[in-house]
Amino acid sequence: MTVTVDGRSYRLDHRIHYIGGKKKPSRHLYLRMSVRGKQGWINLKTSDPDLAVLAAREKIRGGLPLEGEEVDFSQATVAQFLAAFKALGILPPKTYRDYRNKVLRVVAWIKGIEIPSVTTGPRRKAFERKVGAVRLSTIKEQDLMAWRERQVELCRRDSEKRQSPRSPNGLIAAWWAVFRKSSLWDLFGLSSFPGLDLKKLKTKKVVFRTLVPLQGLIDKANQELKEQDPDCYDLFLLATALGLRLKEADMLLWSAFDFDRKILSLRASVLYGYKSYQSEGDVKIYNDKVLAHFRSRFENRIGDFVLPSDRPAGEDKETTYYRCEPTADRLKAWLRSHGVVYEKPIHYLRGAGGNQVRIDNDIFAAQCFLRHASVQTTIEFYSEVDTSYSTTLEF
Known part of the structure; x- marks a missing residue:
């Protein structure tokens, strides 16, 4: 309907x-x-x-004016604009909440409103009401420039409260996303808006580093996980051989596999919307042993999900969590015991798999494997620097 x-x-x-x-x-x-x-x-x-x-x-x-109506910009508030932005329906609820919270933080700073440490409860709601009541017309470019300069100071090495520049950059990106030129400008009578020319802070380039030889890790998994903990082994293969993120593996259904065509079809569903449009698509199952393993697991499946769990998925979930969190915790512990000392060891497997695809093929193959929207993302985060290069030039 x-x-x-x-x-x-x-x-x-x-x-x-x-x-x-x-x-x-x-x-x-x-x-x-x-x-x-x-x-x-x-x-x-x-x-x-x-x-x-x-x-x-x-x-x-949801708070949008009727067609032909305009909002009086001098009286419009941050809360009204955010409600109208939400009603456009261009973002999933979780992403919208993240953007909204970041915008509220920036407005609170430039207006001198104390930001509570709690994320729920009466204090948080009172904070959101107070910041939401701020009029858009009172937000000035110079206030936002002063906020940025303060963030630069906090990111300096000698700062007592030193922070990563990625934190303010996330706030700037959210500000751009919410207030960028759109149909809302006509509705709110805007011709421009402060903060859209803010530049992000410089960040240190993040380069993927191989912590342990990937082939050795695969051999260990075959010996220690395949028979002893098959669910853990499945998650290991989904991340390493197929490049799935943890949430993608968590919500993966057996119906996504097409064993005859040797592909895994990733599509958004009522259960899960992927990180981006480019994250959807067909993943090639390039290894015959991986294909045979999942075919065997499919024939002996006990449910619709590839990774079984007693935890519910869908509307009965009262909190956000991974269905397969117990399985993921076991795999994380196993990886750390084998040298993968990384904040997100399962995501490391995805990066290591993508890096190996780059080595064996090229950067564009790695982009396809990792399903990145831009090859620049693949270059920046998932390509290990090779300093053993040489050339055929003679001097």
């Missing part, structure tokens, strides 16, 4: 969640907000189709 608002169609459907490995549809209808593969689901709290359509229209409009 669909509902159309302002010429755009939105889908209404029952969500599917899993309890004890069994599919169960939700009692209520949900509204799907999706753009370029990123999606979120909003509970309409009714199973009646007619009432659901009315509720969906209200959710979609």
Whole structure:
């Protein structure tokens, strides 16, 4: 079922969640907000189709003015703009919340509003109301420039409260994303907005470093995990041989495998929206042993998910967590015991696999394996520097 608002169609459907490995549809209808593969689901709290359509229209409009109306910019607040931005539906809920929180932090600093250390509860809500009530017209370019200069000071080596420049850069990126030129400018009567010319702070280039030989790690996994902990071994292969992120492996269904075509088809679903549009696609299963292993596991599967777990997935989840977290914890401990002393050891496997694809092929093959939107990302984060180069030149 669909509902159309302002010429755009939105889908209404029952969500599917899993309890004890069994599919169960939700009692209520949900509204799907999706753009370029990123999606979120909003509970309409009714199973009646007619009432659901009315509720969906209200959710979609969500604070946006009616067509032909404009907001008085001198009176418009940060909260009103954020509500209108959310109603555009261009971001999944989790990403929107992250952007909103970052914008609120910047506004709080330039207005001298204390930022609470807590992320939930009455103090946090009072903080959000106070910052949300700030009028857009009172935000000045010089205030944002002063904020940036303060961040530069905090990132200096001699700063007592030294921080990484990546933190303020994330705040600047969120500011750009929310207030960049869009249809909201016409609705709010904007011709420009402060902060869009802010430059990010310089950061030290991050280069992938091989901690242990990947082939040796694979041999160890074959000896110590394949028979003793098959779920752990599956996660190891998904990250190393297929380049999946932990969340992608966590929500992977057996239906994604096409063993005859030797591909893994990654598509957004009601359960999970991928990190970006480019993260979706077909992953080539290039190794016959990996293909045979997952075919065998498929034939002996005990549920719909590749990584089994007793934890529910879907609308019954009250908190955000990985379904396969117990399996992931075991694999992390095993990796660290074998020399992968890394903050995110499973993500290290993905990077190591991509780096090996680069060595055996080229940087563009690694980009395809890692499903990056830009080859620059692959170059910057997942290519180990090779200082053993040579040339055929004669001097």
